[in-house]
Amino acid sequence: MKSIRLVLTLLAALPALAHAALNVFACEPEWGALARELGGDSVKVYTATTAMQDPHRIEARPSLIAQMRRANLVVCTGAELEIGWLPLLQRESGNADIQPGRPGNFEAARYVALLDRPTLIDRSQGDVHASGNPHIQTDPRNIARVGEALAKRLAEIDPGNAALYQARWKDFSARWDAAITRWQAQGAPLKGMPVVVQHKSFTYLINWLGMREVATLEPKPGIEPSVGYLAEVAAHLKSTPAKAVLRATYQNPRASEWLAERVDIPAVALPFTVGGTPGTDDLFGLFDVTLADLLKVAR
Amino acid sequence: MLRPTLMAAALAVAMPALSANARADENLDALRAELKQMKESYETRIQALETRLQAAEIQANQAAHTADKAVQAADQAEIQAQRASAQAAPVEGTAPASRLSQFNPEISLILQGQYANLDGNIENRNITGFLSPGDFEASSGFSIAESELVLSASVDPYFRGYLNAALDPDGGVGVEEAWAETTALGHGFTVKAGRFLSALGYQNTQHPHAWDFATNNLMYDAAFGGAYTQNGAQVKWVAPTDLYMEFGAEFGNGDSFPSTTSTGLGDYTLFSHFGGDFDVSNSWTAGLSYLYGKAHDRESGMADLNDVWADTYFNGNSTNWIANFVWKWAPQGNPTERYFKFAAEYFWRDERGNLLCADNTAAGGVCNGTDSAYSSSQSGGYLQGVYQFMPHWRVGYRYDRLNDGDYNFGANDPYLPVYDYAPTANTVMVDYSPSEFSRLRLQYTQNKSMIDISENQFFVQYIMSLGAHGAHKY
Known part of the structure; x- marks a missing residue:
């Protein structure tokens, strides 16, 4: 039995060894873009949804399961935004690295203080998110908070490129801070x-x-x-x-x-x-x- | 309903005719006591869960309060600094993880009911030419379907557990599914063990509340008596490719139609599923599955040549192939407004063995207990389309057709009828879903599953989902 499992493991691991870039599965386009900023050529980003789709309502399509299967890191909003489809992709993928609680599972909402926490959690109140409003990406300061955490997580998963992720984060962070200052002035x-x-x-x-x-x-x-x-x-x-x-x-x-x-x-x-x-x-x-x-x- | 509710208790309560003698009464009392015990134990557990839920809510509210304060503090800090967030008050980790996962386990409850208008004159409902897998009795009027109580959670970092208990309207609890599966094997592998709906075909893993119609299709009724349930183990593997490819095998006791084995391993299935996107708006899945089952005294029945009901018992082998194809369209891949879903499945079955036709001469029948060679080669399928033409509203059409193929009763040929008949059904439905948790449905079926009968069936149905937000399979 042990030897069978070893052989199967080796067989299954073969294709994974073939490509070196870290596979990132981003649930929403903003996190896909952020992963690209921080990872550059060291990451291969697959963005599961488009801006024309409602992130609350996505079909757990076979193509998404196939991408989840190969992901080294899953970057999603969390806060129950993807509850109707993401858990199914994780379960069906047979990929242990990206299960909830693993380093390969990154929930952006954990690094941001959420607004709109419902006082009454009951379905009669509509589609309430118990942990708060999940649409955090519309505040650029949240992008920065998530970016810092994501850079650390990338380094943790892919230690070989840790310095690169840190350098790219520094670079992005400086440009982003400057942009925020500009936007705030514009937005006065x-x-x-x-x-x-x-x-x-x-x-x-x-x-x-x-x-x-x-x-x-x-x-x-x-x-x-x-x-x-x-x-x-x-x-x-x-x-x-x-x-x-x-x-x-x-x-x-x-x-x-x-x-x-x-x-x-x-x-x-x-x-x-x-x-x-x-x-x-x-x-x-x-x-x-x-x-x-x-x-x-x-x- | 049609699925194998294996609880002896439910059977005993539902069929008082069995309790004719004192011995049966004793059994009944024992079963009743057991039922009562089970009920009490469930009630205690639910109470315990409610207490934990309240505690979790209080904790979460406190956490929310703290976090709101943190938000205010963070915002003030930022206003003062007039700088970007990188230097703002650190909030990492203040937001709790998904609340749902704090409720351990996730609980959901499905309530279903319907009003049916059927032809009251039809006795002994079955599918002409097919050895019927169960009891198709149906009647007009209001009825509630089994209420499904679903509990699931991660057991630990290595396993996930799932229970689907069906609360029978007439009393009793049936275990539809109860299984554990691995979450940490990785490399695309998942192993599952317990009682579960087989992964063969497409619709098989869907519980009735997830069907697009109020009634099952003829293929699943004829092939599996509803759905094929395994008491066994499953291993599956997802390939690391852009094209979705899943391969798996199941081994089980084979105690679900068309297998019925008394001891030991009785069946196995091999399944494969493929899928992908044609473009951003169109996606598909297709699959091919194989089921081999052994039947031991498998009970069915039909009207004999004297038109008197005859019980039959089959011993032999059943080999089945199932092909499925599904295509879904949604503009820009956004199904909120409009979408279309097409699904088709087809099965082929070969059965070889012996069929015993129980003596029914006392009732005026012609069967005399002959046990003779039986063989059949049959097939059938369905195709259906469901279109959501505006938010909340869907219409659907399904066409069912079975091919009775060749079947041969051997020495029972003088007693049992051989027809050349293709059972068919046409179904249209419209449903309205005020939210994703509730659905109301109106359905009309022209059912020609029995020779010489064309039945008009009308259904009004409701489906309500309470509790945890279950993810829906493709």
């Missing part, structure tokens, strides 16, 4: 700007720039608004006017546009993640475009 006019959001996708962005969220189109997280509820929101906006209705590009524009027309404010599709709109091919582009989009409606 946004302070106090009242906005409506379709889903609680931008809580961290709004918090960072000091904007005010005056209404949410979803009556409860993940529950689509009825026309009646939208009319209520419209009435509410008469007394508390807002500058824009924000949504992520993957979200259906119907509700946003209906309201935008009703109360005569622009409906804005923010990129939400890397690749969401033209010009957001990397993390820097993501915030450049987000800021530009918001400043357009602030005037």
Whole structure:
């Protein structure tokens, strides 16, 4: 029995020895982009979802299981964002290294203080995330926090390239800090700007720039608004006017546009993640475009 | 319902006819006592779990409070510094891991019920030409299906455990699945042992609440009496390739139709699954599986040539091939708004052995207890499409067709009918899911599984999922 297992292990290990680059499985585009910044040519990044997909609702497709099978490191948001599909990929993959609790499993939300913690955890409140709002990537300071932890984790998993990861993190961190300072200066006019959001996708962005969220189109997280509820929101906006209705590009524009027309404010599709709109091919582009989009409606 | 609920208790309660003599009554009492004990023990466990849940919630709320303070502190620190986060108050590790994993184990409960309108005049429901794998009795009116209670969790860093207990509406608990599997073997290997739904084909691992229709397809009814359950062990391996390739084998007692073995190893299966993406909007999976089973006194029945019910017992071998193909489409790979799902499966079965037709002359039948050579070569399948045309709303159509092929009763030929008939069914459904945890469904089936009968069946069904958010298989 032992010798059989040894042979099987060796057989299974053969293809793994063939490629040297660290296989990174990123659940969302922002973490894929971050892993590329920190890993450079030492990592081969597979991004499981696109900006046009709802990260809450992804099919556990066979192609994703195949990628999970070969992953050395899985980088996901966590905080139950991927609970409908990620556990299944992990279980079906037969890959021990990326199981929960292993170094090969990296949950970004663990390195960030989460907002919007529900006081009442009950499904009657909609699709609530017990540990808090998982859309942490809309605040660039969170990207920095996650980046620092991810650089350490890469070094832990691939010690041979530890110095490289550290050097790339230093370089990225300096550029990122400078960019944050720039964005904050650019974003000064946004302070106090009242906005409506379709889903609680931008809580961290709004918090960072000091904007005010005056209404949410979803009556409860993940529950689509009825026309009646939208009319209520419209009435509410008469007394508390807002500058824009924000949504992520993957979200259906119907509700946003209906309201935008009703109360005569622009409906804005923010990129939400890397690749969401033209010009957001990397993390820097993501915030450049987000800021530009918001400043357009602030005037 | 159609799946093998092996609890003797449920059988005993459901069939009072068996309790004719005093001995049976004694057994019944013993079983009742055992049932009561089981019920009490479950109640105690649930209470204990609830207490732990409350404690965990209090802890988590406290943690949330602390973390909220940390957020405020961090934000203030950053405002003061007017600098980027790298130098801000360290928050690493303040956010707890997924709450769900703190609830050890994850618990979910599925509630299902339906209203059915069927033809009340049909007796002895079966599938013409096929040795029926079980009891297809169905009646009109309201009914609740078995409520499924699912518990699962990591046992330790090496194993995961899973229990699916079906609470029978008439009392009793059936163990649908109870297994442990490895999580730490790595290299693509997973080993599972216990009672589990076999990985053969596509639909087999789905519990009824995950079906796209209110009723099972004819192929799974005829081939497995619902689904093929293993009491045994499974090993599978996923290849380290871009193309998804999974290979596996199972060995079991073979106590699920079409195998029925009294002792020792009775069956094995070999399965393979492949899959990938055509492009960002289209994905697929396909597979080929093989099942070999040994049957020992496998009970079925049919109307004999006098149209009197006859019980039959089969001893022999059953070899089965199952092919499956699934294609899914969603615009940009985002199924929130719209998606289409196509699924098709086909099975081929060869059976060789002896069939005994129990003496039913007392009831006016013609079977006289002859045990004779029996052979059959049969097949069948289904194809179905489900389209979500707007959020929450889906429509679906399924076509079922079985091919009765060749079957030969040998010396029982003068007593049992041989037809040339292809059982078919056409099903349409529309369902509405207010959220991903609830679903309401309306279904119409034109069922021609029995010769000379075309039955119109209507169903209104609800499916509710409570508790842990289970991930859905592809």
